[in-house]
Amino acid sequence: MNPKTLKKILTQTRNERRGGAPREAWVSQNRDILLMQVRNTMDPQPANFAEKLRHVLRLFVPVEALAMAARTVGVFVLVLGTVLGGGLASVQAYRDALPGEVFYKVKMATEKVQLTLAPNDDYRARLHVEFADRRAEEIARLAEATATNETLAANAVAAFTQEVAALEQGLEALRNSDPEGVIEVAKLLERKFDVYQGMLRKAGHTLPTATKSSIAAAIDMVDGASIKAIAVIVEKHLAGDLQAPQNVLVTKFEDRLKEAEAKIANGQSGTTQTNSTKAKAAIAEAKAFLKKNDYQAALLKIGEIAELTKETEAEEAPAPETEAKTEQAPAPTASPVQADDAAGSGSR
Amino acid sequence: MRSILKEKFLLFRIRAKKDPDAFGQIYDAYVKPIYRFIYFKVPSTEQAEDLTSETFLKAWQYLKENREVQSLQALLYSVARSTVIDHYRKAQTELPLEDDRGNILTDVGSEKLLKDIETSHDAEQVIAKLRGLKDEYREVIVLKYLDELSANEIAATLGKSAANVRVLLHRAMRALADAINHESQNAQKNPHPDS
Numbered sequence: 001m002n003p004k005t006l007k008k009i010l011t012q013t014r015n016e017r018r019g020g021a022p023r024e025a026w027v028s029q030n031r032d033i034l035l036m037q038v039r040n041t042m043d044p045q046p047a048n049f050a051e052k053l054r055h056v057l058r059l060f061v062p063v064e065a066l067a068m069a070a071r072t073v074g075v076f077v078l079v080l081g082t083v084l085g086g087g088l089a090s091v092q093a094y095r096d097a098l099p100g101e102v103f104y105k106v107k108m109a110t111e112k113v114q115l116t117l118a119p120n121d122d123y124r125a126r127l128h129v130e131f132a133d134r135r136a137e138e139i140a141r142l143a144e145a146t147a148t149n150e151t152l153a154a155n156a157v158a159a160f161t162q163e164v165a166a167l168e169q170g171l172e173a174l175r176n177s178d179p180e181g182v183i184e185v186a187k188l189l190e191r192k193f194d195v196y197q198g199m200l201r202k203a204g205h206t207l208p209t210a211t212k213s214s215i216a217a218a219i220d221m222v223d224g225a226s227i228k229a230i231a232v233i234v235e236k237h238l239a240g241d242l243q244a245p246q247n248v249l250v251t252k253f254e255d256r257l258k259e260a261e262a263k264i265a266n267g268q269s270g271t272t273q274t275n276s277t278k279a280k281a282a283i284a285e286a287k288a289f290l291k292k293n294d295y296q297a298a299l300l301k302i303g304e305i306a307e308l309t310k311e312t313e314a315e316e317a318p319a320p321e322t323e324a325k326t327e328q329a330p331a332p333t334a335s336p337v338q339a340d341d342a343a344g345s346g347s348r
Numbered sequence: 349m350r351s352i353l354k355e356k357f358l359l360f361r362i363r364a365k366k367d368p369d370a371f372g373q374i375y376d377a378y379v380k381p382i383y384r385f386i387y388f389k390v391p392s393t394e395q396a397e398d399l400t401s402e403t404f405l406k407a408w409q410y411l412k413e414n415r416e417v418q419s420l421q422a423l424l425y426s427v428a429r430s431t432v433i434d435h436y437r438k439a440q441t442e443l444p445l446e447d448d449r450g451n452i453l454t455d456v457g458s459e460k461l462l463k464d465i466e467t468s469h470d471a472e473q474v475i476a477k478l479r480g481l482k483d484e485y486r487e488v489i490v491l492k493y494l495d496e497l498s499a500n501e502i503a504a505t506l507g508k509s510a511a512n513v514r515v516l517l518h519r520a521m522r523a524l525a526d527a528i529n530h531e532s533q534n535a536q537k538n539p540h541p542d543s
Contacts, residue, residue, distance in 0.1 A: 003521055006528070009474045010493035018475050019494055020384030022397070027379055030401050034375060038368045038408055045366075052364040177415070 054116045098138055099159070100152045121177045125170035125185050128163055129192060135160035136199045143203035153211040161218050164196075168225045171232060183243045186232035190252060193226035220310045227303055230256075234295045246293075253290055253298055257283050260305045279308040355420045362411055371411070374420060375404055381495040382428050388479060388490055389432045399435055403428045425505045477527040485520035492517055 013019030097103035111131050118124035139156045167189055174182040197219050204215040230252055236244035260283055264276050286301035361370035382403055387396040406427045410417075417423055478486055484506075491502045499517070503510040 003525055005470075006474060006521060006525055007493055009471050010478075010489065011496075013471050013475065014384075014494040014496075016471075017393075018471070020387040020490065022380060022383040022387075022400070023393075026397050027383075030397070030404075031372060031375055031379070034401065034404055034408075035368055035372050037405065038371050041408075041412065042366055042368055043412075047364045047366065056360060056364070176413070 050112060050116055098141060098152075099156045100149065121170065121173045122181050122185065125167065125174055126188075128166045128170050129188060132160065132163035132167060132192065132196065135163050136196050139203045139207075140199050143206040150208045150210045153207045154214055157211060157214045157218050160196075160200075161221055164218070164221055164225050168228055171225075171228060175232065182232055183236045183241055186229045186236075187243075187248070190226055190229040190233070193222045193229065194255075196222050197226075216310075220306075223306050223310070226256075227299070227306060230302065231299055234299050237295065249295060250290060253286070253295075253302065256302055257286055257305075260309050263309050275308040279305050282308065352419075359411065359417060359420070363414060371408060374407075378421070378424050379404070381491075382424055384490060384494055385425060385428050385487070386432055388486055389483070390435070395435070399428070399431050403431045406431060419504055421501065422504050422507075473528055473531070474524070477524055477531070480527060481520065481523055484516060485523055488513060488516050489520050489524065 010019075015021050017023070097107045111127075114127055115124060118127055135156065139153070139160060142153050142156055171182065171186060171189060174185055200215055200219050200222070204212055204219075207215060233244045233249055233252065237246065237249050260279060264279055282301050282305045286298050286305065289295075289298035289301060355374075358370045358374055361367040379400065383396060383400045386399045386403070387393070390396050390399065403424065407424055410423065410427065478489060481489070487506065488502060491497045491505060492499075497505065499510045499513045502508075502513045502517075506513065508516070
């Protein structure tokens with residue numbers, strides 16, 4: 001059989017079932033089933049304008065090239081604006097803008113554009129770190145101001161917690177999209193969260209009284225996010241990642257335990273007597289797990305301690321899920337991050 | 349499909365407008381080639397149907413997660429290939445099943461087939477030998493002559509260069525022709541006693 005005949009036969013059979021054509025009835029039936037499953041799993045919330053814009057850019061424009069072009073244009077506009085609009089003072093005014101000031105909206109809009117143009121999850125996560133830094137600094141500066149409007153302070157705290165939530169989401173997105181790069185971001189976030197908690201506590205002393213509860217909630221939220229970052233480090237350590245060595249992990253655990261002990265000793269948080277006793281016991285157990293190198297179990301205990309020593313008003317009654325978590329602690333197959341999802345969420 | 353702009357627009361409808369019908373259009377455009385791609389890798393139509401459904405569900409999950417998609421066609425073939433590999437991994441201990449497609453001829457009802465027994469026999473022989481070829485030869489023949497993709501499209505689908513695809517296709521067709529001719533020569537040398 002010559003190649004020409006062969007090609008002819010192959011082409012002729014393409015619409016026959018022996019040539020791999022599917023049954024029409026199956027095609028149609030399978031389509032209905034598939035679309036039903038698609039509808040059931042599709043997020044019903046329509047995308048907002050910023051998301052739509054990001055999708056358009058990602059799909060139709062090479063984003064890296066666009067981001068570079070946008071940066072170039074941005075720098076040009078900034079230089080032009082600086083020259084025409086009053087020298088370096090205008091740039092400083094935009095950067096230092098606080099909630100309630102004219103330039104603040106420009107600052108926020110610029111950040112949104114930067115996020116929209118972020119070429120990947122890693123870049124986006126690092127942008128959120130920068131913006132969370134700015135929000136924390138804004139809170140600190142509002143706290144230093146002699147007369148701070150309650151609404152402005154509350155808005156600033158809300159904007160900060162939004163950034164923390166975005167950081168948590170960004171970390172989770174990176175776990176899927178960049179399993180090798182996520183460890184660096186997790187370590188960075190863990191350090192940052194520690195700094196944020198310090199800044200928030202300090203600001204809490206001087207901000208209007210009405211803001212104190214939202215500051216306490218923000219501290220707890222940061223604490224939960226910090227545990228999630230540690231969970232990623234634990235996960236990577238257990239997977240043999242050299243960027244998550246044992247000494248780093250142990251130090252992070254020990255630092256957290258020391259902080260918890262200090263909180264209990266100083267009566268710093270809204271912790272009740274019952275919870276303090278439980279927290280002390282949980283700290284002892286966490287230390288025991290650390291000695292046995294059982295980091296998953298230690299992580300669960302850290303989540304439990306965070307719940308017991310949270311800044312917001314604690315309840316006297318023990319949370320039933322806390323006990324359940326304690327029982328699950330030694331389970332060797334539990335994913336640290338999944339386990340932490342349960343533990344961390346409780347602290348918010 | 350094959351229009352990049354159209355594909356991008358469908359992806360936009362899925363991700364930004366959350367429009368499930370856009371995925372329906374992707375299914376309509378690709379279900380036949382993807383089914384055929386899988387059909388030549390598994391021994392039964394039921395398995396080909398199940399694995400094709402699984403392929404589209406996995407592709408949907410991928411698209412839903414907003415992950416990067418350079419080409420829908422390449423994505424679907426890639427998912428189909430890994431789905432078949434997973435299928436064989438799971439069934440590693442099982443022996444290959446009997447090919448149940450011998451009876452397909454009887455219910456196809458093709459007039460041409462009924463009129464021309466000789467062509468039918470040739471086609472049967474070609475398909476049987478095609479199934480016996482090694483995976484990369486079979487894939488490239490199916491994509492070229494049954495799905496009628498260009499060398500560039502096959503290259504994007506298989507992750508090879510277009511030049512590589514042309515060489516591969518040439519070798520694959522020669523291997524198929526050799527297999528068929530070899531069998532014909534054997535049949536002539538050793539005719540069946542009943543014939």
